[in-house]
Amino acid sequence: MFRCNLPPPLAGALLAKAKVTRERRPKTGDEVKVHYVGTLQADGSKFDSSRDRGQPFEFSLGRGEVIRGWDLGVKTMKKGEVATFTLAPEFAYGDEGSPPKIPAKATLVFEVELIGWISKDDLFGDEGAIKTQLKEGSGWKTPNDGDEVLMSLCTKAADGSVLEEKPQMEYVLASGALGDLGKVADRVLQMMKKGEEVSVACTQEYFGKPDGGTVELTLHEIYDDKDVSFGKDKSVMKKQVKEGEGYESPKDGGKVKLTVDVAGSTTTLEFTVGDGEVCDALECAVLEMKKGERAILTCTRPSSCIEPKLSLQPTDKVVMTLELLEFEKLKEQWDLSEEEKVERGQARKEVGGNLFKQGRIELALERYKKVMDLFNYIDNFKDENKAKAKELKKLCDLNKAACHLKLKQHQDAMRCCNNVLKEEADNMKALFRRAQAAFGLYEYTDCMKDIKHILELDPSNRDAKVLYKQAQVGQKEEDKKVKGMFAKMCQGMSSPPQVKAAPKAEMSSGNPEVEE
Structure with missing residues (x-):
């Protein structure tokens, strides 16, 4: 029921409240169609009715084609709604009225049914x-x-x-x-x-x-263009040309059925997502698809789209049309028990290990990330499961670091190692991989610091000794560069005191650890 016999500010407040609903309502400019019966509040007598005429009334909403109360009231209604408008004179025909049927200063009552509208803009x-x-x-x-x-x-x-x-x-x-x-x-x-x-x-x-x-x-x-490549470098782009059903997509470890069309030749593939049974381009794309979706996949990195099942060989650019026919619906993470999370995490970690050995580094990295996602919150786990989850997280961080090093993502590798070293300061693998990451970032001092720690724990560690020597060589080269740059700066200065400062700068740039 809508009663528009209120002062304008309050009536406006009611209309503003109506706008927050999710159900559609007509807006200014729309052509609305209504049935109505109008009566005088004073005696209840009927003065007009579209129902009596058997013909709905149509008008443009908010354009002043009807009395103000109608423009305000109909705007708040939903299709099929029947409402009663009680309109004070200022929202109807004012002090003059509309003789002979509507007297001066009359309050009117309308029963209004919103039949529908044509949206206009x-x-x-x-x-x-x-x-x-x-x-x-x-x-x-x-x-x-x-x-x-x-x-x-x-x-x-x-x-x-x-x-x-x-x-x-x-x-x-x-x-x-x-x-x-x-x-x-x-x-x-x-x-x-x-x-x-x-x-x-x-x-x-x-x-x-x-x-x-x-x-x-x-x-x-x-069409929805999306970068689905592992590194988000636009090497694998998916263009959705037909929307799929619902909101769910395949999950890591679930089975899928996918048709792939390449140059007019269509093949149906069935595989487990994330296991490496198909090329990286298909692995990337299927996780971003919905059942029934059709998409055009463009791959510009040859190594990502080598697929024997499709007779695809490395080329500069491969274009495929995909359609996801069906996929296995796995339990959501929040529906898994502690034991199921640990079991799934262990299984997917082993898949990642096999992929790493095959040289599928990016695909392996994604598996380790998925395992880590299983254990975002383990505070409420039983002690036995908590211990297993922590161990899996540690192993996955170490394996992620190994993947990042292979991909020359040294900062990411360092972060993974730091996660492990927060809990185990003497973890040899974490120390060595962090040292490798520091070496890749030309941070030779940090690299040698971690190597020294390793050699304190294991004086016979051959790999650590080799990396230490490489870091020494790298640091000496950096020192030479710094010395040369400083010398050039000094040559360009005319002030004698500044030139004399060069030997001091050479001494300060040396690192005692480099000489060991």
Whole structure:
């Protein structure tokens, strides 16, 4: 029930409250269709009724075509709702009334049913392009500038004759490919959802013809371009051309069924995600797909798309069309018991180890990350399971460090080692891999510090001794560079005291540890 016999500020507050609902309501400019019965509050007598005429009443909402109370009230209603408006004179016909049926200063009561509405929008605020929604879309997503869509476009002259039809065309918003119509198309597409159909009535300014015309658009698909490569370096790009079902995607360790089309040849693959049974490009993509989704996968890194099952050999660029037919639904992490988490973590760690031995370093790294995700919170685990989880986390951090070193991601390797050394300050593998990471970052002093720690624990460690010598050589080279750069700086200075400072700088740049 809506009673609009309130002061304007309070009535406005009620309308503002109505806007937070998720259910659709008409907005200013929409063409609404209602049935109503109007009576006088004073005696209950009926003065007007669309139901008696058997014909719904239509008007443009918020344009002043009806009394103010209607513009305010109908805006708060949902389709099919029946409401009672009790309108004080200032929201109806005021002090004068509308003789002979409505006396002066009359309070009116309307029973209003909102049958429906046609959504309309003034695209640019100048009434040069008015959008009318012909069919509602689905979902929540709308495209932005730079996004690619699949749409149908039809232009009609002012007399309704068809000028041009472009069914099922691919278009990139703001690309300029539609010429003069681009401004209208880009603006209206940004307001549309998948499956929506609209008509835009345009003046000459926006249509390019003396009498203007109409642009009809249907948005079939919003293509979703996504970087699915492990390193997010755009070497494996997935373009969704058909939306999938629901929100769930395959999970690490689950079985999937996928069709792959390469140059017109289609193959159906069934494999376990993350086990390395297919090439890295497919492993990357399938985790980002939904059931029924179709996508075009573009791989520009040859090593990621070598797939014997598809007869794919290394080339500069491989393009595949994928469709995810079905996938096994595994338990969500939060549904797993402690024991199940430990069991899954152990199994996936072993998969990562096998992948590492095969040289599938990035794929192995992803497996170790998934295991770590299982144990983000273990404070409430039983002691036995907590101990197993901590051990798995430690091993995975060490293995992640090994992967990062192979990929020359030295900072990441160092972080993994630090995680282990916080709990075990004398962990030999963590110390050595951190030293390797420091060496890769040219931080020779830190490298030698960790090696010294290792040699204190294990004086016969050959690998540590070799790395120490390499770090010494590296530090000496760095010292030479610093000395040379400082000497050049001094040569360019004319002040005698500054030139004399060079020997002191050479001495201070030396590191006693380098000489050992």
